[in-house]
Amino acid sequence: MAFGVRQFELALMHRMRDLGAARVEDALRAMGVTRAELRQAHAQWTAMAHSPRAPKGWRAFRAVLGPPAYEGARRAGSLTCDVARWALPSWPDLQFEVLAGPGGEVLNQWFVRPGGGRAPAFAELTPWSCVVADVEAGFADVSHLEGPAPHHWTVGFTHEGTRYRARFVHGLYQRLDRAG
Template identity: 75%
Template sequence: MRFGVRQFELALMHRMRDLEAAKVEDALKDMGATRAELRAAHTQWTAMAHSGRAPKGRSLFRMALGPPAYEGVHQVGSLTCDVAHWRLPSWPELRFEVLLGPGGEVWNQWFVRPGGARPLSFADLVPWSCVVADVGEAFPGACHLEGSAPQHWTVGFTYEGTRYRARFVYGLYQRLDRADDDPA
């Protein structure tokens, strides 16, 4: 089976089901996809990512997604890395970003907003509507924390005296938890 944009989106959604299963189910219906197709896409992507014969780094993403919409360099502290962005139909306002190290290895992969963070209010925290940078910029004192699984991120912040943890998968907002209710 050829692995393309549709399968890549399904592979991303497979991990998103960890935190936002209902949203993924709605997306599957909109795409006319089945849970079996979701699982198959995840299995195929994982196999390709760990195969000794499959392309690595940017080449793997190019094989699945075609040429990037943008390629350039990105400064991370004192390091300069390559960056590539792809447009995905299920998230048209965002870009899927891959940061690559000097040897072409993938350092990070997640959703970003072109042009940087957008203004965000607490009421704007709707699943799949914002990215890590949006939440980090919107809430003073926000701190980035490790996620609970691969490709998960957390941003901790306080709003009106209550501590929260915004949960992300591939940098895309999934849900909000009260920090006091969360042992992690």
């Protein structure tokens, strides 16, 4: 089976199940996808990443997702990096961004909001509704922490005197926890 946009979305959702299994199950039902198809997409993406014949880095995303909706350059410290973004049907208001260094090595991959972050109200923090930049724009006292698994990210912030941790997978908001 060819690996394309739909399978890529499923591979992303496979990792999102770590923090939002119910949301992923709802999406699978809406897409008419079984858990077996979800697992197969994840296995295919993983196999491609480790195959000596499959495209690597930047080229892997282009091979799977086609031409990007946006291409540009961005400075990251002393490096000038290539940036590409793709629109994905399951997240129509967002784009999946890949940041690649010299030689096409992928440095970061996650969802972004085209045009930058929007500041959500606390009550608007619902799964799959925002990205890391949105939380940065909406709340003061933001701190960034690595997540406990690959492609996980945590953003700490304070709201009405209480410290919270917003949990993200691939830069897409999954859930909110009170900081302990």
